[in-house]
Amino acid sequence: MQKLPYETPSIVKHTNLLANKFGKSPSRRTLSHIDGVSVAELMERHGSPLFIFSEKRIRARIREAKRAFGTRYPKVQFSWSYKTNYLDAICRIFHDEGSFAEVVSEMEYEMALRLQMPPERILFNGPYKPTHILKRALQDGARVHIDHMDELYDAERVAEEAGQQYEVTLRLNMDTGIYPRWDRFGFNLDNGDAMSAVQRIVAGGKLRVTGLHCHIGTYVMEPNAYNIAATKVAALARRIEDETGTPIATLDLGGGFASPATLHDQYSPGVDTAPRMDDYAEAITDALLSAGFSPQRMPTLILETGRALIDEAGYMAASVVANKRLADGTRAMIIDAGVNALFTSFWYRHNISPVSDEGGIAETTVVYGPLCMNIDVVVPAVQLPHLAPGRAVVLHPVGAYNVTQWMQFITLRPAVVLIRDNGDAVIIRRRETIDDVKAPECP
Numbered sequence: 001m002q003k004l005p006y007e008t009p010s011i012v013k014h015t016n017l018l019a020n021k022f023g024k025s026p027s028r029r030t031l032s033h034i035d036g037v038s039v040a041e042l043m044e045r046h047g048s049p050l051f052i053f054s055e056k057r058i059r060a061r062i063r064e065a066k067r068a069f070g071t072r073y074p075k076v077q078f079s080w081s082y083k084t085n086y087l088d089a090i091c092r093i094f095h096d097e098g099s100f101a102e103v104v105s106e107m108e109y110e111m112a113l114r115l116q117m118p119p120e121r122i123l124f125n126g127p128y129k130p131t132h133i134l135k136r137a138l139q140d141g142a143r144v145h146i147d148h149m150d151e152l153y154d155a156e157r158v159a160e161e162a163g164q165q166y167e168v169t170l171r172l173n174m175d176t177g178i179y180p181r182w183d184r185f186g187f188n189l190d191n192g193d194a195m196s197a198v199q200r201i202v203a204g205g206k207l208r209v210t211g212l213h214c215h216i217g218t219y220v221m222e223p224n225a226y227n228i229a230a231t232k233v234a235a236l237a238r239r240i241e242d243e244t245g246t247p248i249a250t251l252d253l254g255g256g257f258a259s260p261a262t263l264h265d266q267y268s269p270g271v272d273t274a275p276r277m278d279d280y281a282e283a284i285t286d287a288l289l290s291a292g293f294s295p296q297r298m299p300t301l302i303l304e305t306g307r308a309l310i311d312e313a314g315y316m317a318a319s320v321v322a323n324k325r326l327a328d329g330t331r332a333m334i335i336d337a338g339v340n341a342l343f344t345s346f347w348y349r350h351n352i353s354p355v356s357d358e359g360g361i362a363e364t365t366v367v368y369g370p371l372c373m374n375i376d377v378v379v380p381a382v383q384l385p386h387l388a389p390g391r392a393v394v395l396h397p398v399g400a401y402n403v404t405q406w407m408q409f410i411t412l413r414p415a416v417v418l419i420r421d422n423g424d425a426v427i428i429r430r431r432e433t434i435d436d437v438k439a440p441e442c443p
């Protein structure tokens with residue numbers, strides 16, 4: 001056997017300008033069709049840029065999630081996080097699959113009612129519920145999640161005035177090993193604030209705690225954090241039942257499961273690193289099943305997962321406007337969709353694929369949007385072949401948060417198309433007009 005020559009080990013800093021050990025970056029792969037529908041034809045018909053959603057993918061994901069949890073735990077209820085994507089057509093698909101509505105503001109509460117959601121199927125989160133809407137939600141019978149002490153007093157006042165005892169859920173926060181810790185929402189479980197709030201509610205007699213809720217973060221890549229959260233929340237539920245005799249009917253573990261998006265500084269693509277739905281389900285249900293609840297009285301497990309159910313189902317088709325060289329020689333490409341439409345570009349390195357194969361040599365390219373702002377960087381560095389002006393690209397996955405966080409800045413918001421299960425592509429939000437933008441102004 002021949003002895004290999006010694007090579008000094010070296011550490012090479014990962015930079016997202018270079019291809020990594022996974023080889024070809026996804027940008028070299030073309031994406032010409034979505035669910036069998038031609039992207040070029042959709043753009044011809046509905047303009048550019050254009051959001052495209054796949055009903056097939058949405059239904060596949062929510063069904064997968066329901067299976068992962070439903071096969072492991074007897075009582076599971078999903079609740080669609082409106083702020084992740086509150087286009088009516090999208091919410092309707094989730095409601096059609098049996099999901100409740102999870103809302104975080106007065107506006108979202110109204111949106112859920114407009115979609116004919118019965119109030120008892122609306123979970124009302126958020127740190128600010130103006131008294132009039134808190135009162136309305138309690139009277140309607142919505143599931144109100146109390147965030148802090150002042151809201152608790154507010155809810156007690158409403159109950160007292162109405163001469164009614166309302167059921168509420170308490171939002172909790174705790175250390176689950178995930179940092180930064182989201183301790184600004186809800187009552188802290190670790191330091192005893194949560195139990196004090198429960199004692200206060202029981203002593204007051206105006207409200208009744210029937211549920212516990214937490215939402216530990218977003219894009220949480222560590223299923224074990226949910227195991228810790230579920231263990232702590234279940235232990236508190238048992239303690240409340242033991243000490244106050246109040247049965248806790250629902251344990252809500254919130255959302256935050258990672259989608260296959262890739263964070264800017266992440267080495268491996270998100271599609272390889274995001275845990276599977278089964279991993280999250282196992283982590284949570286394992287904790288609940290071993291918490292010691294009596295088998296006849298297992299609490300209902302509620303999940304409010306947002307991004308993990310919708311991100312992959314959303315695409316953005318955009319057109320190349322121009323190519324140029326920056327002062328240092330870096331190739332730059334300008335496309336007609338910027339951070340105004342793709343707000344999540346600030347955090348995620350979206351995949352970008354040419355719609356058609358143009359050949360040519362791929363080169364590191366920075367992709368800019370059309371805004372006159374230096375921060376309008378859609379993809380900071382990606383290997384792309386030369387694409388002439390007018391050519392199209394698809395950014396993916398972009399289904400979560402973009403169509404709610406998009407901003408009104410110097411351009412009109414693009415149209416949104418939904419490719420139905422049967423292959424029909426329907427407009428679910430038309431492109432904005434200048435009249436849409438100007439309508440609220442008072443000349």
Ligand SMILES: *Cc1c(COP(=O)(O)O)cnc(C)c1O
Nearest residue numbers: 081215218255256304305306307
């Ligand atoms: C935003 C939010 C969700 C959904 O979070 P994802 O990270 O999109 O899964 C669920 N519950 C609450 C309370 C939220 O604020």
